Amino acid sequence: MTAIYALYDDPEVVQRAVDGLRTAGVPDGRIVVMSSEPFEDFEFSHRDKADWLFTVAVAGGVVGLAAGYWLTRLTQLSWPLRTSGMPIVAPWPNLIVIFEMTMLGAILATVVTLFISARLPRRLPRFYDPEISDGYILVGVANPGADADSRPLTQALTDAGPGRIKRIE
């Protein structure tokens, strides 16, 4: 795997670098930005928004609700117990169990989707720089191609502002 990237310590410069790479013809999906904190106030951090995660959470909740309903109803019908004059399938007490399982379903679906979509857990990829933890922001492109192809990328990263260009060969 090869990569070309720059380390900056100013998010404004990062924004310019990302815009420069776009101008150089790099598709948005190939521009990698890594940082030790999110930068919600900058456009570059909004490229991979995950609004659909809410839909997944709702779907997980629906699955949890169905499982809760199934668990309570089927258990009560399979082992009918008369308790304090309540019906065999008692809706009010079941509602509590169903509610908890609904929320558990939503929470677990969210977390599982987070791990899958963020590709966690995995071995730390080669395309990484420990200096990110010191507060630097990495902007780069993986597998940029031949030297001739990567020259405009280097130029875009250099033009953005003060930073250090690095390569992974």
Place this chain on the structure above:
Amino acid sequence: MSRTRNNPLADDLLRPLFNTGVWFYLAVAALGTVVLTGLTAWAYQMWHGMGVAGVNWPVFWGFHETNFVFWIGISHAGTLISAILRLVNARWRRPVTRCAEVITVFALMIGAIFPIIHLGKPWLFYWVAPYPSQGSIWPNFRSPLVWDFFAINTYLTGSLLFLMLPMIPDFALVRDRAVGLRKRIYGLLAMGWQGTTQQWNRLEAAMQIMAIAIIPVAVSVHTIVSFDFSMAQVPMWHSTIFGPYFVAGAIFSGIAALILAMTVLRRMLRLHDYLQDIHFDNLAKLLLLMALLWGYFVTAERITVWYGNEPHEMAAFWSTQRGLYSPLFWTMVCCNFVLPLALLPFRRMRIGFGAVVAASGVVVGMWLERFLIIVPSLSNKQLPYTWGGYTPQPVEVIVMASTFAAMALLYTLFAKVVPIISIWEMRVGNQPHPAATAAPEHELPELSKARP
């Protein structure tokens, strides 16, 4: 200001992880001894049976159940408060959230142990679980104890994930700074986190959803704990006010515990630059608000019983007002209401010793409240010939003391291996705002959206 190497934030917050003082070993040894003593007492109770505990007819719930309700209440310090502050985007929350969320997880673990201790034969714990009918054990979803099983496990799972997800980026930070075995361990914990924009977006969206989901779960947990009482036809228990009363009380005691934990952390880990006066001021204001709410609920509960004048309820009522339990009741009122009202209206008190005194009082007062809900009612049930008393035995007192030590021990160990203040969230708080971005004009309102 440079955001990078010269920023002391990470160095400060990672100092406890890389440097270990003598006090740490002393604290672990002292707290560990108390915890071991508690485990020995529990083993003694298992060996000799529940007879060595003070619970007996008609009071079958004593210290163990009091501690169960108390610790579940304390657990409301963290996740609920953190989730609310996260959703309303309270900027001052950043140094507070992880300190608070840790309390939730450990308090829930400790609280959930008490019903098992109370069983007498903890190896039969699995009977509570709603598993298929083996050995003629039927899961009964109409039992509040089964509701407890679902509620506490859901809350514990949610709180654990709510605590752990934002720790991943901080683990990555430790991984990049550590060497040797520590680097490998934190590397595993960081799970290959790189900090790409995609990962940050997923994490923040997940935290937003978790914050929304965890609030009703937290409310439901203590409501369901209150159902353990209010579903029973016991004097002063069978009340519709118990749900909200318990939830308010839980948040109340939780905030008090959080203030105490933050005070200790600030002093022991020298975090004065991060846990500042504004955090204590705001939390103390919340404590004062909850003291008023608690006073409202107690008044509403008491006046309703008194006005109803039901003979079977009045026995339990008067035993707390001017009978055997009245010293405890009035101590509780002083601790939970008088003390906060006397100290916390003044800013000087809120940011100083007054907050610690008030919070300590509230922790004591809320423990007494749990005790006074359980014991006087069971001592004075409907038929006078069933009336009796309860005297806690050494086993119960030792087990209770050991759980406080266990909480402190777990907290100490946690603060040794995990940054107790979220470093990346603190960094977000220190970020510069963009002068101009390349975003199209119509996207600017989107960018100014509050981060979770």
